[in-house]
Amino acid sequence: MEINDLTRAEERVWRAFPRGEAVDFRTDGDEDAAAGGDWGPERTLRASVLRALLASAPQEDGEIATLRVNGARITGVLDLTYAVVDHPISLRSCYFTDPPYMYGAQLRRLSLRGSVLPALDLGGARVEGVVQLSDSRVRGRVQLMASQISGALILERAELTAPDAREPVLNLQRTVLEDDLWAPGLRAHGEVRLNGSTVNGSVNLTDARLRRPGQVALDAVTLGVEGDLLLRQADVEGWIGLRGARVAGRLDLSYARVSNPGDMALRASSCTVGELWLRRGEPLDGGLNLRRAQVEVLFVEPEKLPDTVRLDGLVYTTLTPHEPAERRLPMLECDDDAYVPHAYEQLTAAYRRIGDEDAARLVQLAKQRRHRRTLPWYGRLWGQVQDATVGYGFRPLRAAIWLLSLLAVGSVSYALHHPPALKPDEAPPFNPVFYTLDLLLPVISFGQEGAFAPKGAYQYLSYVLVLTGWILATSVVAGVTRTVSRQ
Known part of the structure; x- marks a missing residue:
């Protein structure tokens, strides 16, 4: 592409690129990119020009070429499918008329902070640095399935909406993040899919709002997290799926609201967690499934537990905070009226580790009384005699x-x-x-x-x-x- 074919706005970007200079089209630092559909030609860039710029623009000696644009309206499809881009890309507070396609691309760094997009496809991409989507608004799917990101994926205060409720609004299936998934304040109107992904840092969904009533809102089956998975103060409508997940640090649902009435709200069977925190705030609105889970520290306040709790096969080393046995026993009676002797043995062992033999004996007595209800009439009668x-x-x-x-x-x-x-x-x-x-x-x-x-x-x-x-x-x-x- 010849520079003579460019508009004045495009020429500004073309000349600034080799020196890594930013081109800011904004007239007000606080303007909303959602109004970008009305921006005129003085701040409009063709996606084909940006693609040509990244592919073949000249560079200047001693300078680091970088695409840095703020507040532009980008028309057409920015197609970087399978492209190898050696330059960082920063398109902040921009308005995209069409979804960018970057499937299978190899990128240095990508920032779309504060931008408004119809959708985004980064599936199978390889990014050497950070992918920055903070404060962005995406009206369709954000696709990062099977991508590899050496830095962090940042979605702080991003708002994602999928027009098709059957498709995930954020798809990170089988994605590898070498750093954090940093998304405090995320607003997702649809499924967030993390199943099979690996995060070598932490997953921060503090204060997130996830909306998918009656269905899976956060699908994190077999997710691997080397740090913490934080859902503090999160508000989730729908259920959270963590079956088979591994969280080396803390799974923290302090002050979180999870609502899936009539079904399980948190499904964490067969998962491995360093510390599970269920504390403060209102109880789960729906069931809690921890069957066959392995937890080193179980930090559970009785007030946080729902009416249905499934604990068969749950193994934990430490139970905190220390509560009288009378306050812990109700959670053992919540497994759909099923008798789960293993749950009583785990609670007994937790009390004995801290030397509370009286509480341990009380749990064992409750176990025998619960077992008595499963016996025929003559067994129940003999049990009553032994109890009395x-x-x-x-x-x-x-x-x-x-x-x-x-x-x-x-x-x-x-x-x-x-x-x-x-x-x-x-x-x-x-x-x-x-x-x-x-x-x-x-x-x-x-x-x-x-x-x-x-x-x-x-x-x-x-x-x-x-x-x-x-x-x-x-x-x-x-x-x-x-x-x-x-x-």
């Missing part, structure tokens, strides 16, 4: 209280009404206390029970004491056996 007598072995003092109470009742009753001796000449002196002990203790004999025979109501009392003694003895043995087997 010795608390399944976790309340051994209950047996002593029962024995002392029955001993007192029997001793007073038989002290007031001595049972007659079977053989008066051979019977030992009657002792109401030891006679009652003979009835209550099935394996110990003081020689009283066989020597005396009560009558009437006192005979029925002896039957009750004998039967109760056997039940107490069996329950104590069962409780002790359970305690020894746990240890």
Whole structure:
């Protein structure tokens, strides 16, 4: 392309390019690029001119050629498909009439900060530096599938809207980022897809607003993050999918609002997380699925949990903040009324690691009571007996209280009404206390029970004491056996 074929606006850019100088067409530093459709020829650039400039413009010795344009209206398709561009590209606060195509391109650096675009295709691209899309507004898909970016991808305060709700508004599937995905304040009206991607830095979605009601809003299946995944103060309508994801640092949903009523709000089954923070703010509006997940530190406040929590196979080392067992137990009852013994064992182990044996015993007692509801009627009946007598072995003092109470009742009753001796000449002196002990203790004999025979109501009392003694003895043995087997 000859310079004689250029408009005055294009000639300014053409001459500034070899020296890396910026060309600013803005009349006001705060003007809105959304009004770019009305900009006149004095600030209009043809995309074909920019493409020719990047491909063949002369360079000056000692200067770094850079395309730097602010506030221009760019007409036509900026087609850099499979192009190798050695110069940084900065098209800030520009208005694009057509979507730029950069599929498979090799770029040094790309900045479209504050620009308005119909769509953007960077699929399969290789970028040596940063891709800057902060404050940009894109009315169609942003496609970066299978791209590789050596720097960060910055989408701070970007607004993305997909006209086709079936397609992701931001597609980062199988993308490799050597630095951060930096998107605090992102506004996405459609699916954000990160499944299969690798981020060697952190993913920052603090204060993001993701809208896709009733469907997946953030699809991050098998995502790998070497740093943190931050969703602090995020507002998500739809569900978050993290199945099989790996977050080496912190998965932080502090103050976040996630709403998917009637279904799962957070699906994080089989994921591996360094720290999972569910704290502050309103509870999840929908279920929480952590089945088969592995978490080093589980920072969960009971108020943040929804009514449905699936914990089968969840493994965690530390549970914080420290709460009484009574406040932690409700989350174990939320798995669609299913009995999940593994969840009770994990909670027990967490309390024992910090030396809270009382809380650990309370969790184990709750486990036995929950298990009892799965048994047939006779198993439930026997469980009720064990619970009432010795608390399944976790309340051994209950047996002593029962024995002392029955001993007192029997001793007073038989002290007031001595049972007659079977053989008066051979019977030992009657002792109401030891006679009652003979009835209550099935394996110990003081020689009283066989020597005396009560009558009437006192005979029925002896039957009750004998039967109760056997039940107490069996329950104590069962409780002790359970305690020894746990240890």
